[in-house]
Amino acid sequence: MRMTDTFIEPMHPEGRRFVGVFAVATLVLFLIWAPLGWLGLGATVWCYYFFRDPVRATPVRDGLVVSPADGIVSLIEPAVPPAELGLGPEALTRVSVFMSVFNCHVNRAPVEGTVTAVAYRPGRFFNASLDKASTDNERNSLAIRLPDGRQIAVVQIAGLVARRIVCWVDKGAYLRTGERFGLIRFGSRLDVYLPEGVAPLVAVGQTMVAGETVLADLAGDEPPRRARVE
Numbered sequence: 001m002r003m004t005d006t007f008i009e010p011m012h013p014e015g016r017r018f019v020g021v022f023a024v025a026t027l028v029l030f031l032i033w034a035p036l037g038w039l040g041l042g043a044t045v046w047c048y049y050f051f052r053d054p055v056r057a058t059p060v061r062d063g064l065v066v067s068p069a070d071g072i073v074s075l076i077e078p079a080v081p082p083a084e085l086g087l088g089p090e091a092l093t094r095v096s097v098f099m100s101v102f103n104c105h106v107n108r109a110p111v112e113g114t115v116t117a118v119a120y121r122p123g124r125f126f127n128a129s130l131d132k133a134s135t136d137n138e139r140n141s142l143a144i145r146l147p148d149g150r151q152i153a154v155v156q157i158a159g160l161v162a163r164r165i166v167c168w169v170d171k172g173a174y175l176r177t178g179e180r181f182g183l184i185r186f187g188s189r190l191d192v193y194l195p196e197g198v199a200p201l202v203a204v205g206q207t208m209v210a211g212e213t214v215l216a217d218l219a220g221d222e223p224p225r226r227a228r229v230e
Contacts, residue, residue, distance in 0.1 A: 009052040014166060014183060022047045050185075053106050056211035058178030063219030065198075066178055067208035068110045068154050069190040071099040075131060076200055076224075081153045081193045082141040084119035092153075092193045095200050095215060096134070097208050099159075099188050107182045108211040109144065109175035110192050111152050111218075117143040118171050123158075134191055140165045140182070144175065146195075150218070153193035156184055178211035203227030 011019070022044040030037030058066060078091040099105055123138040138158040145151050156165050167182035175181060192215060194200065200216050202208070203225050208215075 009054045011048055011051045011053060014051060014185075018051065018185075019044060019047050050101065050105065051183075052104055053180075054104060056108070056178060056209070058108075058211045059214060060177065063217055064177065064214050065110045065152065065192070065194065065216040065218060066108070067097060067202075067210055067213040067215050068107050068192060069097045069099055069208065070103040070105075070210045071097045071190075071208055073202050073204050073206045073208060074098040074189070076202075076204055077131075079134065079191075079193070081143075082119065082121070082139065082155060084121060085117045085141050085143045085153055087143060087151060087153060087193070090196070092196060093198065093200060094134070095192045095194065095202065097190045097192075099184070099190070104210065105183045105185065105188070106180055106210065107154075107156060107184070107190060109177060109179045109181050110154055110215060111144055111146055112175060112177045113144040113146045113152070115142055115169055115171055115173045115175060116145045116151065117141070118167065118169065120165070120167075134189075138165065140167050142167070142169070142181070146218070148218075150195040152195060153191075155191040155193075156182055157189040157191060158184060159188040199224040201225050205229055 026040030026044050029040040075096040079094040080091050081087040120140045124136045140156040142154050143151050158165055164185045169181045194216050198216050198218055202215055
C-alpha cells in the first residue's frame, strides 16, 4: 500500500455531484472574499471525505456477521424487527451502529445470502443515537436469508442531519458478506437484528469498521461480550 492511499481514498460516485456543488460554491466565495473561500474549501474537502469509499478486507469464514457500517455501537437490546419485513413478532437481539458526519457512510452487507425483502418507510428525523429512531425515523429495511435458512435484518435509519437513504439492491439479489448495498447522507444509523440465540460479539461504545469488524458468529456459542472503557 502506498502512503498516499492512507490519506487519499476513492470517492463513491454518489458524492460527485455534491463535491461539484461545494467546489463551485467555493469559487464564488473566493471571488466575494478570500477568507470565505478558504472556509468553502474546507467544506469541499469534508464533503469528499464524507463520501469516501475505502477498500475493506472482509473476513470470509462461514457464520461470521460483520458490521454493516462504520461508527460506534450505541445500543444492544432485544427488539422486534420492522413489521414490513415479515420476520414475525418475536424480539431479537438488535445491535445499533451510530454513524456521525465524520464516518464513512457506505453500507455493507453483514452476511452472505439472498435478499428476501426490501421495504422503505417514511418517518421522522430524530437524532439517530436515540432509541426511538428505530421506530419513528425514516428507514429502509432489508431481510437477508442465509444459506442455512435463517434470516438477518439490516435497517438503514435516517438521522437528524441525514435526509436521504440510498439502497441499490432489490429483492432477490444475492449479496456477499461485506458487499456494498447502500449509503445514507449525512449522519445516521444501521440496525442489525441477529437470529434467535445468536449473541453479539461487540459491546456498547465499541468502534466498528464496515465490512471488517466481526459483530457475531452464527456458528459459535460464545456468550455476549463485555467491555472495559478506559
